[in-house]
Amino acid sequence: MATFPIVNMEKLNGEERSATMNLINDACENWGFFEIVHHGISTELLDTVEKMTKGHYKKCMEERFKEMVASKGLEAVQSEIEDLDWESTFYLRHLPESNISEIPDLEDEYRKVMKEFAKEIEKLAENILDILCENLGLEKGYLKKAFYGSKGPTFGTKVSNYPPCPKPDLIKGLRAHTDAGGVILLFQDDKVSGLQLLKDGEWIDVPPMHHSIVINLGDQLEVITNGRYKSVMHRVIAQTDGTRMSIASFYNPGSDAVIYPAPELVNKAEEKNNIYPKFVFEDYMKLYAQVKFQAKEPRFEAFKTAMEDTIRVDPIATV
Numbered sequence: 001m002a003t004f005p006i007v008n009m010e011k012l013n014g015e016e017r018s019a020t021m022n023l024i025n026d027a028c029e030n031w032g033f034f035e036i037v038h039h040g041i042s043t044e045l046l047d048t049v050e051k052m053t054k055g056h057y058k059k060c061m062e063e064r065f066k067e068m069v070a071s072k073g074l075e076a077v078q079s080e081i082e083d084l085d086w087e088s089t090f091y092l093r094h095l096p097e098s099n100i101s102e103i104p105d106l107e108d109e110y111r112k113v114m115k116e117f118a119k120e121i122e123k124l125a126e127n128i129l130d131i132l133c134e135n136l137g138l139e140k141g142y143l144k145k146a147f148y149g150s151k152g153p154t155f156g157t158k159v160s161n162y163p164p165c166p167k168p169d170l171i172k173g174l175r176a177h178t179d180a181g182g183v184i185l186l187f188q189d190d191k192v193s194g195l196q197l198l199k200d201g202e203w204i205d206v207p208p209m210h211h212s213i214v215i216n217l218g219d220q221l222e223v224i225t226n227g228r229y230k231s232v233m234h235r236v237i238a239q240t241d242g243t244r245m246s247i248a249s250f251y252n253p254g255s256d257a258v259i260y261p262a263p264e265l266v267n268k269a270e271e272k273n274n275i276y277p278k279f280v281f282e283d284y285m286k287l288y289a290q291v292k293f294q295a296k297e298p299r300f301e302a303f304k305t306a307m308e309d310t311i312r313v314d315p316i317a318t319v
Contacts, residue, residue: 004207005034012131025135032232033197033216035209041120043211046187049117052110053245057161060105061088065163074171081171086238088161094118095155096254114157118249121185121213122155125251128183128215136225138262146224146262147182149254149281154181160246162194165238173236173244178296179218180288181252186214192244198233206234219284219296220253223276226261231296255282277304 005027011020027034065088069075072084092114093099100111100118129143147153162173173194188195188208195206195214206214219231236246253259260278277300287299 010038028229147253149257154252162244168238173238176235178231181218187247189245192242226265253281279303
């Protein structure tokens with residue numbers, strides 16, 4: 001079995017740059033995921049984020065989760081649950097406007113730490129997008145510009161905890177899906193595993209590693225790259241022991257951004273039969289909300305027929 005791709009970002013600055021860029025390109029083409037180490041975010045900040053996130057769950061969310069489990073009788077289920085995930089979550093929005101001051105129960109120090117974390121993750125996301133541009137032969141800044149819309153990208157973080165589950169064979173931590181957006185940067189627990197991706201018909205574990213960031217590609221990058229890079233199905237398997245922490249930050253297009261395959265990546269002979277549509281990101285998200293846990297291909301097809309004649313596409317100017 002192929003080894004899950006792990007990228008040392010420091011090697012981009014030395015004589016191993018070419019090999020490292022090739023590793024990233026291969027991961028994007030064949031996995032939809034890769035894991036990065038030495039990415040420039042301080043280990044002290046990551047340790048603080050982890051400590052405070054786990055503390056916040058214990059103090060403010062654990063009891064509520066137990067009450068939900070009891071109210072739904074989940075510990076006694078006998079057949080697979082298909083409309084619920086075994087997770088406790090809250091969402092932070094960073095761009096275009098932050099809602100971090102409005103989230104209840106967060107201590108001031110935790111808010112401050114998560115703001116700092118979001119700034120670092122945003123910088124890393126934009127760095128990753130430029131690395132992808134280079135590998136794709138697109139101008140530097142193309143993907144950021146494609147995501148921009150009129151108010152800049154949409155950027156937010158889903159903070160999740162996956163508590164011990166008595167029936168992990170019947171209740172998924174998070175059901176299988178592809179991510180709707182752009183590039184996803186995940187800071188996950190390094191002691192409790194559970195994240196898996198689907199490759200060549202098999203579920204493969206994404207290895208938990210101390211201080212690493214997992215990168216995965218969303219549907220929008222599949223469309224913009226005209227299918228050269230793919231978003232892939234992934235899921236979280238709940239564990240019987242230990243609570244798994246997951247902090248997933250989504251660097252997505254702005255709500256009014258028009259998404260379509262980069263012209264440089266479209267073969268002229270295939271242009272008329274191209275399977276990837278043009279659409280407004282907000283419209284895609286409305287459809288995705290209804291069919292998140294279903295295959296992505298019908299989503300693309302729905303927009304191909306509905307939107308093709310309604311949007312005039314201008315070339316993206318890059319700086």
